[in-house]
Amino acid sequence: MKIYPVILIFIILPLILNAAEPDYYSPENMLSFADHLYDDEDYLRAAEEYKRYIFLSTDDKNNILYKIGLCYRLASKNDLAVEYFRKTADNTTNDRLKHAAVYQTAYTYFLAEEYDKSITIIDNLDVKEKNWFYTLKSLNYLHQRKWYKARDILDQIKNLDERLIYIIPELKAKSTAGINMKRKKPILAALFSAVLPGSGKIYCGEIVDGLYSFAVVGLSGLLAWDGFRKNDVNSIQGWIFGSLSVVFYSGNIYGSALSARVYNYSKENDIINSIPKLPEFLP
Amino acid sequence: MKYVILIAFIITVIQAYSALSDTxxxxxxxxxNEGEYEDAITEYKRFIFFNKEKQESLDYAYYKMGLAYRSIRRWHESIRALRASIHTSQDQDLSQQRRIILSTTLIASGDCNLANIELMRIIRSNARTQTKKQALYFSGVSSLYMQDWFSARRLFRDFYDFLPRQDSKERFKVVDSILTQIPDSYKSIRKAKVMSIILPGLGQIYANDWRNGINAFIINSLGIGMTGYYFHKGKTKTAFLISVFALRFYVGNVYGAVTSVENYNINLERQNTNRILKVIGMDEPGFVDNESE
Structure with a gap:
């Protein structure tokens, strides 16, 4: 009779040991593992797990679709991110999630440097709470170097929530910096170089290049003049150095205008590169 | 009744064994094993996430995940996983072995400094001889990649002290002579600059860059020669114009000499490193197979 408890132990023990292994592939565990991967910034792997969860689960899938979109956005897979945000926006009946998905679509386009698409999405949206959308729109304008438009949009933002309260003044400062930036005028640079070769380049801050251009254009012109002075129009030296001088002279004018543009572009880039990042939008 | 107990016992053992292995x-x-590294990493991560208390398998999962990342050349993640496997392992020998793998991964990722720190920890510990041999070997290799010829020489000497065979001793002599010669074989940038200032192209020729040296010599000779010629003829304006162009070539020639010497020195390091690696490759200590989990 004493043998039965022993047999019972033999049967129960393996069951206990087997029970020690978690159910790795249950929908709940899959979701918690996906969340862990997301927190660990392993976004692509997290996206795959969320997809598996959607396949296995019967719960509302729109939140997960939104999360997959976020994973792709954070992994810089912008096309896929837009696809999933659009799916979320199309499928959900929850207004907050819908607006969040639309915002993320616009933000993903902004990150993909498709500023016009981002602005179009914001313009076509009809929501009460516009601060986040306007902030994003102003960011698009700032990156497009449309400083006045950016400032106009920023001026429309009222009743800031605490997550935007610090960034808006900074964005305003950047748009003002863009407006007030002292630009070099390409026409003026070209004009300077037309009057005095190299001076356009000096005006754009390229002093060595300016002096070199002055020396080359000046000396070739001087040699051409010298040739023509001695042998009139029959001077070979005059024609050779004259042609060279014309090429150098016109090249210098064009180069000076280009230098002014490069100067402006680089100064604007300094402003754009110092624009702060937008805080994460929470639905 | 005895048979019933026996059968129940056998079933228990089989089930208990299968319960200890994890799906x-x-x-x-x-x-x-199938080469599906990304999927394998997901499963190792899943195991780690759900079994944080299972110390006996956790270090193994980290280790294998590190190897999977290493196979797809994601060095940063591989290093992180290998470090975790070392920290979670209870077995000292196993930890040291994994530290060697970690160091080779660090070398592959280009972080030879950190690799050397890890290897030094093994060399100074009371690790097994085979592990110490590996540490000395890879530390030497790491020093080679850092162009620290002095340390490489010392480390290879210590490594070859472990190898009693005559042919190994001969190979060390070859390695030692290469490592002794390298520091004296470098070309000086300063010397090349001065040479090219005195005679254009000479700095390049000093760095064995004959093509660019002759080129610089011809162009600069023409420029300087023509400037001198027109000055001599009294055509000062022409001479000035040519001298403006010639000056650019002359300055370029000096910079070119610097580049030639830099390239020469990089090639020297690369060639000698490859020569040494070829020689020492024959004595590379194998890994002890205690990772047969």
Missing amino acids: CLEMADYLI
């Missing part, structure tokens, strides 16, 4: 870990091992 997720088995799947991960299968995937890594």
Whole structure:
């Protein structure tokens, strides 16, 4: 009779040991593992797990679709991110999630440097709470170097929530910096170089290049003049150095205008590169 | 009744054994063997996430995940996983072995400094001889990649002290002579600059860059010669114009000499490193197979 408890132990023990292994592939565990991967910034792997969860689960899938979109956005897979945000926006009946998905679509386009698409999405949206959308729109304008438009949009933002309260003044400062930036005028640079070769380049801050251009254009012109002075129009030296001088002279004018543009572009880039990042939008 | 107990016992043993092996870990091992590294990593991560208390398998999962990342050349993640496997391992020998793998991964990722720190920890510890040999070997290799010829020489000398065979001793002599010669074989940038200032192209020729040296010599000779010629003829304006162009070539020639010497020195390091690696490759200590989990 004493043998039965022993047999019972033999049967129960393996069951206990087997029970020690978690159910790795249950929908709940899959979701918690996906969340862990997301927190660990392993976004692509997290996206795959969320997809598996959607396949296995019967719960509302729109939140997960939104999360997959976020994973792709954070992994810089912008096309896929837009696809999933659009799916979320199309499928959900929850207004907050819908607006969040639309915002993320616009933000993903902004990150993909498709500023016009981002602005179009914001313009076509009809929501009460516009601060986040306007902030994003102003960011698009700032990156497009449309400083006045950016400032106009920023001026429309009222009743800031605490997550935007610090960034808006900074964005305003950047748009003002863009407006007030002292630009070099390409026409003026070209004009300077037309009057005095190299001076356009000096005006754009390229002093060595300016002096070199002055020396080359000046000396070739001087040699051409010298040739023509001695042998009139029959001077070979005059024609050779004259042609060279014309090429150098016109090249210098064009180069000076280009230098002014490069100067402006680089100064604007300094402003754009110092624009702060937008805080994460929470639905 | 005896037979009933025996059968129940056998069933228990079989089931208990199968319960100790883990589905997720088995799947991960299968995937890594199949070369499906990304999927294997997911399964190792899943195992780690759900078994944070299972110390005996956790270090193994980290280790294999590190190897999977290493196979797809994601060095940063591989290093992180290998470090975790070392920290979670209870077995000292196993930890040291994994530290060697970690160091080779660090070398592959280009972080030879950190690799050397890890290897030094093994060399100074009371690790097994085979592990110490490996540490000395890879530390030498790491020093080679850092162009620290002095340390490489010392480390290879210590490594070859472990190898009693005559042919190994001969190979060390070859390595030692290469390592002794390298520091004296470098070309000086300063010297090349001065040479090219005195005679254009000479700095390049000093760095064995004959093509660019002759080129610089011809162009600069023409420029300087023509400037001198027109000055001599009294055509000062022409001479000035040519001298403006010639000056650019002259300055370029000096910079070119610097580049030639830099390239020469980089090639010297690369060639000698490859020569040494070829020689020492024959004595590379193998890994002890105690990772047969």
